[in-house]
Amino acid sequence: MTPQELKNSILQLAIQGKLVEQRPEEGTAEELFAQIQQEKQRLIKEKKIKKEKPLPEITDDEKPFDIPENWKWCRLDDIVVKTIKRGKSPTYTAKSNMLVFAQKCNTKAGYIDLSLARCLDETKLSKYPEEEFMINNDIVLNSTGNGTLGRVGIYRNSDNPNRYPVVPDSHVTIIRANTLVSVEYVFYSLKYYQPYMEKLGSGSTNQTELSAGTVKALLFPLPPIAEQKRIVAKIEELLPCIDRYEQAWCKLEKFNSRFPEDMKKSLLQYAIQGKLVEQRPEEGTAEELFEQIQEEKQRLIAEKKIKKAKPLPEIAEDEKPFNIPESWKWVRIQEITCLNPKNDLADELQVSFIPMALVDDGYRNKHTYEIKKWGEIKKGFTHFANGDIGIAKITPCFQNRKSVIFRDLKNGYGAGTTELSIVRVIN
Secondary structure (H helix, E strand, O other), X not given: OOHHHHHHHHHHHHHOOXXXXXXXXXXXXXXXXXXXXXXXXXXXXXXXXXXXXXXXXXXXXXXXXXXXXXXXXXXXXXXXXXXXXXXXXXXXXXXOOOEEEOHHXXXXXXXXXXXXXXXXXXXXXXXXXXXXXXXXXXXXXXXXOOOOOOOEXXXXXXXXXXXXXXXXXXXXXXXXEOOOOOHHHHXXXXXXXXXXXXXXXXXXXXXXXXXXXXXXXXXXXXXXXXXHHHHHHHHHHHHHHHHHHHHHHHHHHHHHHHHHHHHHHHHHHHHHOOOOOOOOHHHOOHHHHHHHHHHHHHXXXXXXXXXXXXXXXXXXXXXXXXXXXXXXXXXXXXXXXXXXXXXXXXXXXXXXXXXXXXXXXXXXXXXXXXXXXXXXXXXXXXXXXXXXXXXXXXXXXXOOOOXXXXXXXXXXEEEEOOOEEEEEEOO
């Protein structure tokens, strides 16, 4: 389970009434809802808020999941003290003491950043009634664009130490919850709903919009206020644990992504250090094998099948990168191989032609080939045969780790890119 999936699971348990127990002494959401509506009617009577057009009753087939008996399904608009709506399209200025809250102020990291706000032209203040200015505990909801649609945050006075007046722009919806409801509970509920709200957006692919009407009609699972507070406390108790889980999960993911390559390197390291399999005395020594190789090499030189190479310096002790078993021997590659050999074949013989594009990168040891007659490619190309090793010698192919052991070549031979160095082991 990813950290995000774990967070979603906890939020799901929270809004389904499964994160904390229900306590009869805390009353019911029906009683709380009645208090909220009384408070709302009082505010309407005092003309502090406007009376809204009633939303349709909630039908059973709308309810996405079951909730405890002492909870109540309502609509988000039922628990607010200000009409849920977006801000206005602002007129900006270079400098003023008024700020415009934009979507980017509600950061992906989960905090409010007013340093990203722009300045409002104060000559346009007449179009902003007092209730349009943001206040402590306003919930902000990003309402435009893919990826950010439905992102939720809580605006606090502590986010605005200079106490500049702030208004939302037209891409931000403000939800001002009734004080009888926990704003943090509303926040976490909407946070769980974000993927759902993304699907409720309408408009073009590049400019998806979440209308205020859609936000008003959102179903909201309402618990008693004491339970809301306990739910919030439990979520906030668990969040640091999730953060620690995320750190561990990221480390594990990084380890898992590197494990196959690291394992391969470890196996290869053990192999060339003589630690992968045991040494057996009856199998002889590398010194004996080396002498046989030199005898074979001298025979090939005498038959003019390979050229005699200039001797390389003896291997010094400080050159040896690690210890090897006593029955092994340090040698130089040239001493046991033939570098960039030449093939002597009939011109009409069909062979494999391999340009660099047909050699896989990433040390995958794979290649394909085209078929050509030897006479067409014997000049101007590198020669090779089955069992030869090809290693890229210039960038970018060298950096892309192109190397291969040639196998299953047409008639056992081939030619191709000059960007490969060919190593033929002397058997």
